């Protein structure tokens with residue numbers, strides 16, 4: 001039974017037109033070199049994501065779904081911090097509930113030769129011609145090839161990640177200037193050749209049927225195995241996947257189409273801003 005109080009109703013009925021221009025700018029973009037640019041993640045949000053319907057349908061109610069999304073976002077932030085500390089060579093204490101992620105990164109680094117530096121981690125970029133901005137996760141030499149890596153904690157590598165990473169890929173190669181959080185400029189002197197998703201999950205395997213339980217803050221998810229099994233799950237282990245995306249041209253076309261639609265959706269605010 002759905003039980004909305006006024007606050008939640010307000011959330012559902014949320015209309016971006018009620019945002020002040022300043023709130024809209026903050027929520028959807030960055031100001032870089034004094035100019036406002038929409039963020040890649042906001043732009044690709046315009047695309048319908050069918051998996052989200054299942055997520056909302058499976059939730060008890062709207063509040064629960066919102067809480068789960070918040071938990072997932074929190075987990076994502078921590079996981080990014082863990083990997084960044086590891087590749088920076090910093091000593092970190094990882095809380096027990098995140099130990100599987102740490103193992104995953106360590107195992108990934110045993111399989112690939114990754115060389116990075118502080119200047120290549122979590123920097124802002126923009127594309128002045130196409131007028132968008134974003135923050136990438138990691139640039140690194142991976143087995144000798146200069147590459148862009150985006151970290152995901154979702155249960156699988158979704159095709160939608162192609163849109164986001166192609167936008168970063170083109171910005172990096174066509175305007176190779178990275179900005180740190182003090183807006184200091186770092187010039188990138190080489191082309192990004194490849195782009196990857198590093199997906200990391202913590203899992204437990206059922207000793208009886210082989211089902212895979214993905215252990216998450218937002219709630220566990222069981223994949224495969226036998227439905228009638230009285231699962232007996234083993235210790236928490238890591239599960240990681242390093243996936244390259246080919247054909248950036250095709251994905252960038254898709255991204256620009258998203259951007260076109262995004263501009264239409266927010267045309268009133270964007271005209272007020274002078275962006276359109």
Ligand SMILES: [Zn+2]
Nearest residue numbers: 206209229231
């Ligand atoms: Zn089982």
